[in-house]
Amino acid sequence: MGNSSSMLTQYDIEEVQEHCNHAFSQQETVSLYQRFCQLDRSSGGFISADEFLSVPEFAVNPLAQRLLRTVDGLNFKEFVAFLSAFSPRATLQQKIEFIFKVYDSDGKGSVSFKDLLDVLRDLTGHFISEEQREQVLKQVLEEAGYRKDSSLVFADFVKILGNPGLKMEVEVPVD
Amino acid sequence: MSDPGKLNTSSSELDLDRPNIEDYLPSGTSIHEPHGQLRLRDLLDISPTLTEAAGAIIDDSFTRCFKSNPPEPWNWNVYLFPLWCCGVVVRYGILFPVRVIVLAIGWIIFLSAYIPVHVLLKGHDKLRKKIERYLVELICSFFVASWTGVVKYHGPRPSMRPKQVFVSNHTSMIDFIVLEQMTPFAVIMQKHPGWVGLLQSTILDSLGCIWFNRSEAKDRETVAKKLRDHVQGSDNNPLLIFPEGTCVNNHYTVMFKKGAFELGCTVCPIAVKYNKIFVDAFWNSRKQSFTMHLLQLMTSWAVVCDVWYLEPQTLKPGETAIEFAERVRDIISVRAGLKMVPWDGYLKYSRPSPKHREQKQQSFAETILRRLEEQ
Numbered sequence: 001m002g003n004s005s006s007m008l009t010q011y012d013i014e015e016v017q018e019h020c021n022h023a024f025s026q027q028e029t030v031s032l033y034q035r036f037c038q039l040d041r042s043s044g045g046f047i048s049a050d051e052f053l054s055v056p057e058f059a060v061n062p063l064a065q066r067l068l069r070t071v072d073g074l075n076f077k078e079f080v081a082f083l084s085a086f087s088p089r090a091t092l093q094q095k096i097e098f099i100f101k102v103y104d105s106d107g108k109g110s111v112s113f114k115d116l117l118d119v120l121r122d123l124t125g126h127f128i129s130e131e132q133r134e135q136v137l138k139q140v141l142e143e144a145g146y147r148k149d150s151s152l153v154f155a156d157f158v159k160i161l162g163n164p165g166l167k168m169e170v171e172v173p174v175d
Numbered sequence: 176m177s178d179p180g181k182l183n184t185s186s187s188e189l190d191l192d193r194p195n196i197e198d199y200l201p202s203g204t205s206i207h208e209p210h211g212q213l214r215l216r217d218l219l220d221i222s223p224t225l226t227e228a229a230g231a232i233i234d235d236s237f238t239r240c241f242k243s244n245p246p247e248p249w250n251w252n253v254y255l256f257p258l259w260c261c262g263v264v265v266r267y268g269i270l271f272p273v274r275v276i277v278l279a280i281g282w283i284i285f286l287s288a289y290i291p292v293h294v295l296l297k298g299h300d301k302l303r304k305k306i307e308r309y310l311v312e313l314i315c316s317f318f319v320a321s322w323t324g325v326v327k328y329h330g331p332r333p334s335m336r337p338k339q340v341f342v343s344n345h346t347s348m349i350d351f352i353v354l355e356q357m358t359p360f361a362v363i364m365q366k367h368p369g370w371v372g373l374l375q376s377t378i379l380d381s382l383g384c385i386w387f388n389r390s391e392a393k394d395r396e397t398v399a400k401k402l403r404d405h406v407q408g409s410d411n412n413p414l415l416i417f418p419e420g421t422c423v424n425n426h427y428t429v430m431f432k433k434g435a436f437e438l439g440c441t442v443c444p445i446a447v448k449y450n451k452i453f454v455d456a457f458w459n460s461r462k463q464s465f466t467m468h469l470l471q472l473m474t475s476w477a478v479v480c481d482v483w484y485l486e487p488q489t490l491k492p493g494e495t496a497i498e499f500a501e502r503v504r505d506i507i508s509v510r511a512g513l514k515m516v517p518w519d520g521y522l523k524y525s526r527p528s529p530k531h532r533e534q535k536q537q538s539f540a541e542t543i544l545r546r547l548e549e550q
Contacts, residue, residue, distance in 0.1 A: 032233070035234065039238075041461075053526060055238060058235070060527050060532045061227055061231065062539075063224050063225065083229060083233065086233075099219075099220075099222065099225070116218070116219075123224065123539050124536050124539055124540040125540065128540045132544075137218065139213075140214055141215060143215065144214065144216075160215055160216050160219055166220065167226075168222040168225060168226050170229045170233055172234075
């Protein structure tokens with residue numbers, strides 16, 4: 001398997017921390033590296049979609065395919081940056097930004113009705129009909145003061161999700 | 176490698192009465208059930224699902240089962256390092272050759288007795304089988320001696336009776352050798368290539384062992400039938416099954432396959448726990464071949480393990496095969512100090528069935544529909 005580069009130097013750790021705005025402590029960064037090497041079975045320096053899907057707990061997640069688009073082929077630095085939104089040190093802004101990016105899959109900077117529908121479909125599968133989904137979305141959008149054809153921008157997300165905040169944290173096991 | 180999601184989904188038990196995975200995952204991660212009018216925020220806030228995904232990426236109970244944990248290096252010290260070097264010299268230079276010789280002698284004795292008996296006593300089956308059983312126990316003892324195996328057996332020795340099967344947790348193929356040393360089990364195993372396969376088709380076949388092939392879909396029915404036939408016969412060797420279906424790292428147990436538990440006979444659990452003091456007996460089949468694994472064992476000081484023969488269990492009235500399997504798994508895990516995880520061992524080779532994802536989708540969908548009706 002050749003995990004010959006499984007020792008991170010201090011310089012590497014600090015570079016990664018810079019990149020993710022110190023969301024993780026040094027210990028946590030080292031743990032994340034061990035996890036990264038464990039998932040990167042082909043030792044290619046990045047985790048492929050297939051290697052992510054070999055974690056059953058991830059594969060059964062309804063948003064797995066959507067997340068794979070972002071997370072496929074990330075190197076370690078980008079991997080940590082991706083996970084930084086889940087650190088307890090991450091700001092609410094960073095968390096909302098992460099959610100926004102999940103919705104805004106084409107990176108346009110705005111989330112259309114179609115994007116909202118796509119995510120809702122991932123979450124509900126075939127247990128709600130397509131018409132019901134559209135109806136529900138239209139209803140809640142209008143109730144919040146938006147129209148069906150209006151796109152949401154980041155500021156809208158902040159307004160909707162900002163109060164009373166989000167609970168989106170994962171603990172990195174440090175042995 | 177195949178495209179993500181194109182790998183065939185797990186064909187093992189997809190029954191809806193399997194234990195609920197949510198019971199095992201950390202609480203508080205499942206989507207909470209709010210009430211009141213459905214708002215945009217409720218649909219937009221995907222943070223619980225995202226948290227679950229990130230949690231799985233960072234650490235998951237399935238991968239932990241197959242991690243070989245390397246021991247902490249203890250020899251980086253002026254005093255200990257030379258001692259450790261002496262140890263290496265002794266292990267590789269003295270112990271290993273001696274063990275190879277012992278094993279070679281064992282094989283010579285075994286083959287020179289087994290082949291004549293097998294050929295000449297063709298007509299006298301009962302006598303032949305008796306001698307062959309004894310010889311197999313002998314060669315297994317030689318194997319165990321070749322790693323300086325220190326095995327402590329607890330509990331009453333298995334008896335040769337019909338209508339009983341033995342089940343055990345699985346850490347390495349040497350589990351079979353350690354158990355076989357004491358009792359001539361007939362085991363059900365994956366057919367392997369190479370020299371192991373050769374041994375399987377010749378010697379182990381005469382014990383009444385049954386082979387299966389994981390990758391063949393139709394295989395399961397044929398094997399199930401062979402199992403049923405075997406346990407009915409009174410003269411057959413007691414059947415040993417490893418219901419996990421794959422080697423696990425001896426800290427966890429994965430879900431037991433129900434096949435062994437629906438044969439209508441008594442199930443006798445066996446718990447095997449290896450002491451990692453000298454060597455880790457976990458065979459990580461993704462990392463090393465069996466030959467390398469054996470060599471690793473033969474160049475260590477000793478293989479220490481405990482074997483507990485536990486109280487035979489029968490299916491309780493009203494219990495399904497899966498519940499029975501889980502109950503026995505609990506008994507074995509408690510005895511050997513292993514943690515139970517809700518995953519199917521075959522997920523090493525295939526993707527989880529869409530049923531799990533659909534369960535999550537269904538519960539979320541029902542929440543939405545319910546709240547819509549409340550408005």
